[in-house]
Amino acid sequence: MTVSDAQLAAIYQELILDHYRRPRNKGALAGADARAERRNPLCGDEIVLEVAFDGDVVREARFSGRGCSISQASASMLTQALRGRTRAEAEALVRQFSALVHGDAGAAGDEGLGELRALQGVARFPARIRCATLAWSALDEVLRGA
Amino acid sequence: MTVSDAQLAAIYQELILDHYRRPRNKGALAGADARAERRNPLCGDEIVLEVAFDGDVVREARFSGRGCSISQASASMLTQALRGRTRAEAEALVRQFSALVHGDAGAAGDEGLGELRALQGVARFPARIRCATLAWSALDEVLRGA
Amino acid sequence: MSSSASLHSGATPALIAPLAAPLPLAPRDAFPLLAADPALRYLDSAATAQKPRAVLDALRHYYETANANPHRGAYRLSVAATDAYHDARARVARFVGLRDADCLLFVRGTTEAMNLVAGSWGQAHVGPGDEVVVTRMDHHATFVTWQQLAHARGAAFRIAELTPDGRVDLDHLASLLGPRTKVVAFPHVSNALGTVNPVREIAALVRERSDAIVVVDGAQGVPHLPVEFDRLGADFYAFSGHKVGGPMGSGALLGRRALLEAMPPWQFGGDMIAFVGDEVTTWNALPHKFEAGTPNVGDAVGLAAACDFLAGLGMDAVIAHERALVAAAMERLGAIEGVRVHGPAADQRSGVVSFSMADVHPHDLATILDERGVCIRAGHHCAQPLMRSLGVPATARASFWVYSDAADVEALAEGLESARRLFAA
Amino acid sequence: MSSSASLHSGATPALIAPLAAPLPLAPRDAFPLLAADPALRYLDSAATAQKPRAVLDALRHYYETANANPHRGAYRLSVAATDAYHDARARVARFVGLRDADCLLFVRGTTEAMNLVAGSWGQAHVGPGDEVVVTRMDHHATFVTWQQLAHARGAAFRIAELTPDGRVDLDHLASLLGPRTKVVAFPHVSNALGTVNPVREIAALVRERSDAIVVVDGAQGVPHLPVEFDRLGADFYAFSGHKVGGPMGSGALLGRRALLEAMPPWQFGGDMIAFVGDEVTTWNALPHKFEAGTPNVGDAVGLAAACDFLAGLGMDAVIAHERALVAAAMERLGAIEGVRVHGPAADQRSGVVSFSMADVHPHDLATILDERGVCIRAGHHCAQPLMRSLGVPATARASFWVYSDAADVEALAEGLESARRLFAA
Numbered sequence A, B: 001m002t003v004s005d006a007q008l009a010a011i012y013q014e015l016i017l018d019h020y021r022r023p024r025n026k027g028a029l030a031g032a033d034a035r036a037e038r039r040n041p042l043c044g045d046e047i048v049l050e051v052a053f054d055g056d057v058v059r060e061a062r063f064s065g066r067g068c069s070i071s072q073a074s075a076s077m078l079t080q081a082l083r084g085r086t087r088a089e090a091e092a093l094v095r096q097f098s099a100l101v102h103g104d105a106g107a108a109g110d111e112g113l114g115e116l117r118a119l120q121g122v123a124r125f126p127a128r129i130r131c132a133t134l135a136w137s138a139l140d141e142v143l144r145g146a
Numbered sequence C, D: 001m002s003s004s005a006s007l008h009s010g011a012t013p014a015l016i017a018p019l020a021a022p023l024p025l026a027p028r029d030a031f032p033l034l035a036a037d038p039a040l041r042y043l044d045s046a047a048t049a050q051k052p053r054a055v056l057d058a059l060r061h062y063y064e065t066a067n068a069n070p071h072r073g074a075y076r077l078s079v080a081a082t083d084a085y086h087d088a089r090a091r092v093a094r095f096v097g098l099r100d101a102d103c104l105l106f107v108r109g110t111t112e113a114m115n116l117v118a119g120s121w122g123q124a125h126v127g128p129g130d131e132v133v134v135t136r137m138d139h140h141a142t143f144v145t146w147q148q149l150a151h152a153r154g155a156a157f158r159i160a161e162l163t164p165d166g167r168v169d170l171d172h173l174a175s176l177l178g179p180r181t182k183v184v185a186f187p188h189v190s191n192a193l194g195t196v197n198p199v200r201e202i203a204a205l206v207r208e209r210s211d212a213i214v215v216v217d218g219a220q221g222v223p224h225l226p227v228e229f230d231r232l233g234a235d236f237y238a239f240s241g242h243k244v245g246g247p248m249g250s251g252a253l254l255g256r257r258a259l260l261e262a263m264p265p266w267q268f269g270g271d272m273i274a275f276v277g278d279e280v281t282t283w284n285a286l287p288h289k290f291e292a293g294t295p296n297v298g299d300a301v302g303l304a305a306a307c308d309f310l311a312g313l314g315m316d317a318v319i320a321h322e323r324a325l326v327a328a329a330m331e332r333l334g335a336i337e338g339v340r341v342h343g344p345a346a347d348q349r350s351g352v353v354s355f356s357m358a359d360v361h362p363h364d365l366a367t368i369l370d371e372r373g374v375c376i377r378a379g380h381h382c383a384q385p386l387m388r389s390l391g392v393p394a395t396a397r398a399s400f401w402v403y404s405d406a407a408d409v410e411a412l413a414e415g416l417e418s419a420r421r422l423f424a425a
């Protein structure tokens, strides 16, 4: 079962660690139109997602909370990917991201996911999928609740 | 495991069946000094034992209730064996009978037990010991309670 | 799966029922305890079933390859345990016709399931002046649990009586139902008589006349009959794994989602919480809300293997097999002097034959039969209220399952004849 | 019993503790799951223990030779099951130093045991204005159960805080005790920190200042330390079989006879009744009054085999072995940059090392270690209230048992060093 550090790097890519160390769009969002919280009862990790809309289009998204590298990087990338998307596009993104981390080959090849594809390695770690989807589950609530 | 009817007869001796078919001292005892009830929760069998004393000596003992051949025969023999005994003798009899049905060799050889020795076969049937001791447990209460 | 399983699984009831001398539906060899003692005539399957080798293998395989505390671990072994547990739930749910597997709660057995419903739903919804209805044939697990809940909540406790042949008297039941009725609980199948109750019909009757929940004690249903929870019309359905050939300590409560979601938790501890504050705690989603503490993964895996085993035989074939044996036994026993068989006709039963012999106590019968290797039950069968209405303190009961055969019936009858001779002498 | 068992069982703590590189106390070969995967480094024994072969054999042997519904059968197979169950109770009781074996109730595990005490004693004796005390280090099974009981009964819920090194602050605890204190519950050993609490001292403190019952969560006591209930001064003591190497679904609650006899039953059903009337029911004697339904004989037999296995090793040797490993791990881990070990000194613990690494989340540590075959736990360990006071959402935890050895410690340390490198890069 012993593996080299190189193999581990498949999930802990530099891009993920970078988002973990220097999260984008972290902190409260003044003037948010919607807000949702998620907590992973396994580890106590929390994510708060706040979104501001211009009509049907996401103007800005920010997150706060704490968690592991996967949940933090995922939230950080989410806030970047969201900006400028319509609600319908955002909903599609939620579905596509979920497919990606559950090992869907189509999603892994979808260039529209951009940087998010760095998280595809999570599919090999079933216990961590929930970490990757924590912020996305909050986004789902934001989109439904609106 | 199959056995002949002859072997079964070791527990279902004629003497036991006779007491079962024609129980001695069955029915209420007018003027009883003490009374105790026992119920076997496994099968719903019940025994009521009533005893009348002349000073320290048992004048008469009677029982009522319903149950299997072992519990009925045991109760019937008990009422016979008890008559004329002092409390101390009755207490010794309770202990000796318990030893008998738990397979004690000394008790099995004790002629003082008289007919009761017919019940020694019960020791081979652990599930039935409680049937044999139901009336004796009631007697124990009578002797303690007094 | 045993080889005879596939042979029999397609057999229709009509094909099997008329057989004069039924063979086992599943070979004795598939059951290590029976295989080790060919002379043993085990006729107490309604109390607990003997275990298929496949079940014991599955149990051991779990402990040897996947044992870990599920849900909480980030490492692969714990994921394997989590998957095994989840998969077991899905398979058991499928076997009993429940689509929404998260509405299957693993419990220790029927008794615990019934106490869960009474302790959670009952405590929350039954109050003074309300009415709780059970039947005269209920097992103590149901009878006493609801009797005590009714007393604790100041509600009235009502007992639906039986017809002379041991079925629930639907007219009497109907007369007990009304706007104050909060709970109606009854067995799918009576363990003491074998009577199969018309669950759908009773549920419809209850809906028509009250807003009560319908709680089915399925301890003797799942092992013997096809069960499809989603079509039964019941709100809750409970059963025990050990009677299905699964391990002791396994069992399930099935419930309707809306009810389960609205119910307060029953026990507290790990897995069932979401957030634990110093003052306030919130609960996890179904099924976890009702599964406090480390789950019993091993026994759940064993139960799933038992369900697979039975699915391989086909539950239509199982009940047909049991009825063929019951019919044979009723005929053979009815011809023995002094024997009276309790309960309804063979086609309205599972594989249970409860009987009395004049002048011979059931306990004596059990001992005499045991000396011949025939295991029957003698007692009140945890149904004292029923015994009172039969006017007996106890009955003798022979019960059949998939490994039972005509030789069992014959050994039983010969033992009873010997008892007759002994006591008549 | 394993062959090394007898070699080690006479070893005194002093003899083992100083070993620089502890060998397993019981060989990995005695544990089929570990034997099958020599590269596996299982460091999550505090969550659940791997099972000795002797336990799995005992379990299977029961099902293959003695399986029947106990207590109720007049035939020999049922007597064999009854005897097996009775014998299991006697052996487990002896192992935990309880002379009066009928005061040992078989339950599913610690969680159920705690819910039983709260549901029976607590419901009957705790009322408005009363006070219920737990500690900051309690597992949710204890914390939430008593929190909810207090809320349900209108009582105050108080939390004894900890010293900075993770022991119960006895002064603070003392300050919470008074005439209204009805219950004081605490763990024998903290699963999250490993802290061993001075049970006797705490019990004496409680007796001095209140009439409260003393309830000990022994889930992490029995697997790791000698326990002698009759001398602990506690009223109730609960533990889980699966953490002792026994099967899931087994466990026990020990209680003082006078309390158990006065308590109302908790669940209703078969075996726990004496007489069932249409309106009124009476209860069976101990232990049956608290064991409603068909007993889980198989898992009880397995638990007894686990106790025998541990008795063969000697519990003094077990705790000495664990402390040697903890001391080695604390030294080795403490030297890794950014690692902080929580809790007290090695000689005040069982085999638990809970730690954090700066800038690396425990969940990430667990994944990285798992890739090397090292299984640790990352999370709140069902102790959210404790995590809040440590100021972390979660910790990483390695826990040792009888099969752990120096190679486990080394693999853990190397994995952490690799994580350090990865995240520092």
Ligand SMILES: Cc1ncc(COP(=O)(O)O)c(C=O)c1O
Pocket: C269, C270, C292, C293, C294, C295, D046, D047, D108, D109, D110, D111, D112, D139, D141, D142, D187, D189, D190, D191, D217, D219, D220, D240, D242, D382
């Ligand atoms: C200290 C402590 N208490 C209680 C429990 C709960 O035990 P179980 O989940 O076996 O009921 C555990 C383990 O999960 C524990 O470590």
Ligand SMILES: Cc1ncc(COP(=O)(O)O)c(C=O)c1O
Pocket: C046, C047, C108, C109, C110, C111, C112, C139, C141, C142, C187, C189, C190, C191, C217, C219, C220, C240, C242, C382, D269, D270, D292, D293, D294, D295
């Ligand atoms: C009809 C019925 N209900 C309930 C039970 C109780 O099941 P358990 O003892 O497995 O909890 C039984 C069997 O004992 C039963 O036959």
